[in-house]
Amino acid sequence: MLHIFRKRQRPILWVILVVIIVTFVWFYGRGGKVFSQSRQAEQVGQIGTKIINQEDLNYAIRGVMIYLKLFLKYPPELMPNAEILKQEGWRRIIELNQAKKDGITVSKEEVRHAIEKIIFGGVGNFNPEVYEGIVHKIGGAMTPREFEDHIREELMIEKVKRYLSSSVIITDDDLKQAYDIDNTLIKLAYIPFYYKNYAKGQTVVSNEIEEFFYTNQEDFRVPQQVNLAYAVVKASPDKVVLEDEELQEYYDENKDQFAITNDVDSSEVSEFKSFEKVKSDIKKELTKQRALEAAYDKLEQLYFKMGDSLGNNLDKMTKEFHANAKKLNIPVVETGWVALEDQISGLSNSYEIIRSALSAKEGNVSDLIQLPDDCYLIYLVKDKRETYLPELTDKGVKELVKNEIIKRRSLTMARQAAEQLRQTLSKSKKSFVKAAESLGYKSEVTVPLDRNSGIQKIGCPAEIVSKLFAFPVNVSVVVPFASGYILACPIEYYEADNTLMYAEESKLKEKLFRQEAGMLINSWLMQGAKKLKVKDTGQQQ
Incomplete structure (x- = not known):
């Protein structure tokens, strides 16, 4: 074929040139308008x-x-x-x-x-x-x-x-x-005002639901979601058996870890800790390593088995994921629909897992992922759906809108109650805690907090706590948190x-x-x- 091309190279090149000229004339001559529109559309x-x-x-x-x-x-x-x-x-x-x-x-x-x-x-x-x-x-x-x-x-x-x-x-x-x-640290006294305490007995009429929904429709946008099945294998150190020979071998191969130097500024190693002194530490480290390796190997079997299922329809893949995991005695959990801001129960790094799944295709089986608590995980992307605006007639939307109306009303009432108490306490010469107690309010007192610490007991984030550093001792302020508002007051500062x-x-x-x-x-x-x-x-x- 190559020798034919070389023999007829000149005629072929002329044909190519004619095609290029005709194409050029079509695009930039009579067809130029079409080409221009295509470029603009890009x-x-x-x-x-x-x-x-x-x-x-x-x-x-x-x-x-x-x-x-x-x-x-x-x-x-x-x-x-x-x-x-x-x-x-x-x-x-x-x-x-x-x-x-x-x-x-x-x-x-x-x-x-x-x-x-x-x-x-x-x-x-x-x-x-x-x-x-x-x-x-x-x-x-x-x-x-x-x-x-x-x-x-x-x-x-x-x-x-x-x-x-x-x-x-x-x-x-x-x-x-x-x-x-x-x-610098701050100790706070605070009184929480939970919005749920103000939600009881509130009613919402149907025309109010419709008006609120269409006025605030974007607030009800459903974010991008993914539906996963995942399998987790946890490391089992109690099942690891180690012989003394293995511990000695680890000691010999990693002896530099156990070096002792007489002079902290010297790079010369004078001696090593004895095997007997570090034996228990080696055993602990090796046990952890072997347990993690065993967990990885077990889950890897499921990963390889799922390789045979690639290309099947999603229902079949999901059934095979469950069946293969069952054969290996690996539990499988179904998440249902989850979005990036959701928390998957039992997983400390839900955000990273959901984020990676949202980037994957339906039917994708993930690589093995190591979790912080000595576990390995893989997941199957069962289904995905993009962000969308629901219709008011969709199942559950009216109830969602009704609950949001009640929540916003209740938040307003909680804020007003906190503000009213703040104004009353500001007139007292007593400390915040004692003045509140005299009115029947029990204050909570935090441990000393820095600007990167939240109030864990009520889920108040560090961003709110950091703003309270701007207020002097015994001056209270109303600030929001996830479940309502708090009336907070610095009661002591600890200088750096x-x-x-x-x-x-x-x-x-x-x-x-x-x-x-x-x-x-x-x-x-x-x-x-x-x-x-x-x-x-x-x-x-």
Whole structure:
């Protein structure tokens, strides 16, 4: 076939050229109007006069994914959902537009060195034989040229961030102020006013339900949801049996862990802790490792079994998920419909699991995920549904609207009751606790809290507590919390001990540097976002 092509190369090229000319005439001549309309339909926004089309946005999203996978080492289960990726894509477009306006450039050598360092472990280690395979593994069908363009753009953004960060100066006064803020404690007295206490006996008429629903319809939007079946295997240290020979082998292979140095400033090792002294610690560590490995191996069997079910319909896959788990004596839990803000009972990291599931396809079986409490989990995505506005006639919607009306009324009543008590107590010369007690109100008193602590007993978040630091002792204020309002009053402050500041000076300085640099970078980004106009962003490709 190849020799035929070479023999007739000139006539074939003429045919191709004629086709190209005819196509060009159709698009830009009589058909030009159609082509123009197609291009306009692609437009999803603009920065100043620069038009951003759907492919530009998709390209930026691919760049975001390269950054997450390659630079931040995001595992697949933690990749953001499509909506967040779209937002990050716009952010990247703005960053790059600003970087180019500021004259930031990156050379081919810088791109090559970055690839060598990140992928191959050091400058000069480039391996062309495996490079293209690595690109495909990270970027899918992406070409090496596009991959390198994304690396170049990421280096441009990093250059700007480094330049902006270089102007940050942290003074001793900055450190002292930050230390005071972080380490001053507050003790609060508070009286909760739960909205449910004001909900009893309230009635709502049907026309009020209809009016409230159509006035506040967006408040009833159902968020993106996913329906999962998941299996968990917990590590069982009590089933692990270890021989002394295994403990001795671990000690011999990891002896540096048990080194003793006479001089803390010396790198010379003078001796090691004896095996007998560390034997119990080794046993504890090895037992935990073996228990986790056994849990992983058991759940991995379910993962491999589900590989045979890929491509089946969802009902069949769900039945096979349950059946395979049952054979392995692994319990399966059905979540029902859950959204990102929901909590899956018994799972401490529900947010990460739901977020990864929302990004997955229906019928997807996740990789094994390690949970904080020595467990491994996999899930099956049974079904997904996008965000939508329900109709008032949908099942349960009228009851939902009725409950929301009652809740908002009750919250208003709770706030008014708290405010009325605040005004009464402000006229008393007694302390907050005693003045409230004289009126029949029992105050709750917290332990000393910092600005990052909430009032756990009532679910009052740290954001609310941090605002109470602005009020002097015995001055009360009404603030909201999840279940209503509280009348809160600082009753004692514990000043920070500045003599201890220098023990954590380096960490504090690093924290302040990140905060200040972040503010500068965000300010720079906002300058670029001023001229941004986003239209309908269409579908991500």
